[in-house]
Amino acid sequence: MAKENLSDYRQVNEKTKFLVLSIFPVASLILAFFVSDYNSIINGLHMIITQPDVLLTDYIKVGGLGAALINSSLLTLINIYFLWKLKFHLGGLPISAIFTIAGFAFFGKNIFNVWPIYIGGYLYAKYEKKSYNSVIIISMFGTALAPMIFEVANALSPSNFSGLSFGIIAGIVAGFFLPPISAHIIRAHDGYNLYNVGFAAGLIGTVVMSFMKGYGFITEPRMILSTEYDLLLKILLSLFFVILITIGYVLNDNNLVKGYSKILRMSGRLVADFTYTSGFGATLINMGIMGLLGLIYVIISKGTMNGPIVGGLLTIVGFSAFGKHPRNSIPIMIGVFIASILNVWNTSSTTVIIAALFGTSLAPIAGEYGVIGGIIAGFVHLAVTMNVGVLHGGMNLYNNGFSAGIIATLLVPMLDVFRRRNER
């Protein structure tokens, strides 16, 4: 039984939404053949699949820009196809999941290593006698643990079929338990960390890595980053963000501001689906604006575009359908920026820039507790995110989501103390 739609804003049919969602992967697919030839792409994909994927492994450096674009494109299109076949209503949650996949397919998720997580999710749905519709989004986010498959395989029996089998089994087990764990863990931060699976995956990754270290396995930290496509990526992404704003403008009855003030008024705390509250057009406008905002941050910080930064920008764009907007995200970025000036880290380094981009996972704190609360959250986030990666050995691609979960869990009750006092 469908509910009556009481939203004031123009609703868009599902086919149009799917088409809009396919723009980025289809453009990536076409662009790949302009920047690389067929053989380079195949060789690049082989390199991407066979190398470890722990943080930070930039697929643009590992396999070349063409292969990285193809990897992102294929993975994203397959996931869009899943949602289409499952007759998904394309609200803010699936949109954020698709863009997260597209982004992380530039550094850690590839067309080979994600599938065990989906199989685990599918088995969980079968076991619980639920439709896969209810679990697939968690599986999509859960591919944060994709690097674990290679790491477990490598630890147990490198270059051996049995080692790979164990790795795949580990991925399936993680995928199986992620839905109940991520649903449970959300109570810790009360919905103030938008990358909730990152928090759950961080805990799982920490346990797995601790276990592996107990048997003498040490992960090699990686910092493989490309530098050669800085300007090209900035131009292409700017173009994409402007296209999103333009389509949003048209779908919003040729209006840039209608519905937007309603988005800005929301705290962004889970569950905030902008596509329903303000319409698909206004949501696309917000996604484009947030993408440009992220890009401006990269430029101000004098950062160089690479796979992880592209991933950070696309993830911001996705979650701008589901919680993020300029009012609640800018304070977090300011907090990280100030911390990078006052702390030992370099403001223009990739790790600091992605801390600011992914740190907007804490945007609901700024939305709920104001600018100061947001700046404090961002400030603390940088220090924590720089130190928690060692716990899971980079196996959890959402390292910032893990850090944000810890911060939100601690900071929200502290901020609540002052809010309650003000209310008395």
Added chain:
Amino acid sequence: MNFEIKKVSKILSEMVTYALMGDAKIIDVSIENNGDMFRILINARNINRTLESINGLREQLNSPRQRAAEEYYWELAGDSDTGTELSLVGMMTDKAIVEYKDNNLYIELHRYK
């Protein structure tokens, strides 16, 4: 405990919280456990809520059912004071009727199993 039962009790808790925060003087609740669905009825008398708040409630409870969001976020429902959980309740239900007259609020929610 069966998650299905916990979800229904969370939905009820959210609605009762909304009524109590509106300073309702008497709140009657009723749950019907039918073969294929739960029917949840809340009647809050002498509630002190603005028309804007009631319209917001009606809009949020009419969010389309989203089983993926429900599976992921259902534990958030029921005990918060910021109001975003009202749309979560909307995502966890298939039909929502909200009527408001003379400071009396009637809410009827249907949740198919």
